[in-house]
Amino acid sequence: MGATKTDHFTDKQNELATLAKAMGHPARVAIIDYLLKVDSCICGDIVNELPLAQPTVSQHLKELKNAGIIKGNIEGNAICYCIDEKVFAKLQQFFTRIADKIEKKKTNCC
Amino acid sequence: MGATKTDHFTDKQNELATLAKAMGHPARVAIIDYLLKVDSCICGDIVNELPLAQPTVSQHLKELKNAGIIKGNIEGNAICYCIDEKVFAKLQQFFTRIADKIEKKKTNCC
């Protein structure tokens, strides 16, 4: 088929998958990198930073927004996008927990 | 088109995107969860744990393997899959760094 059977997995599994998927494209990673670099919200200039057309960037921003990774406020003419702090703390937690579990095991059978 | 322009982004951006993408499906998250739960390698019983057909699970395992997240050793008749420890440490680092940068800023303009 092609449709993902999200209903067969736990909420946590689906949540991590959704967040990871949103970060699963270099353009979207680059958008986050840029948001961190400029140390403020971005109001439009991302399009000039990325090697992609404006509609494509707009689409990637939308996807990041849908996943809850960034949020956008209308600021007069432009739109101000910024990172949602909580989400990356959550991602960090997810992977820290996994890394810790692996550290504890050390069952190097492979 | 549909093809991702990986050559336009940095190696780090592409690396994170590849790893995140591999974790961007609940079935693959569930596979990792199970690998952590059983506290050893998995030799076949993942198919019984997941609500997916054997070829589908095999495909997801292949994708995790391609991303370098798990590795598989042939163990006689069965195949022994286990997590590559380094990769999750790397993922943790990636997101910890981002979370730290966000913490430092606190430019709550939005």
Add this chain to the structure above:
DNA sequence: TATCTTTATCGTAATATTGCAATATTAAGT
């Protein structure tokens, strides 16, 4: 009001992903 700027949306093409039945492969046991 006319125009510019900025961002979103629509439409569409190319490609990738997801899922499974059928089949192949490989090693073990008989």
Add this chain to the structure above:
DNA sequence: ACTTAATATTGCAATATTACGATAAAGATA
């Protein structure tokens, strides 16, 4: 050699993603 068990591969259908040109929408500015 035959059979069984475990896993991979192939082929295919359904859907999703990625990318962009054209166009729309909405506020700013002249």
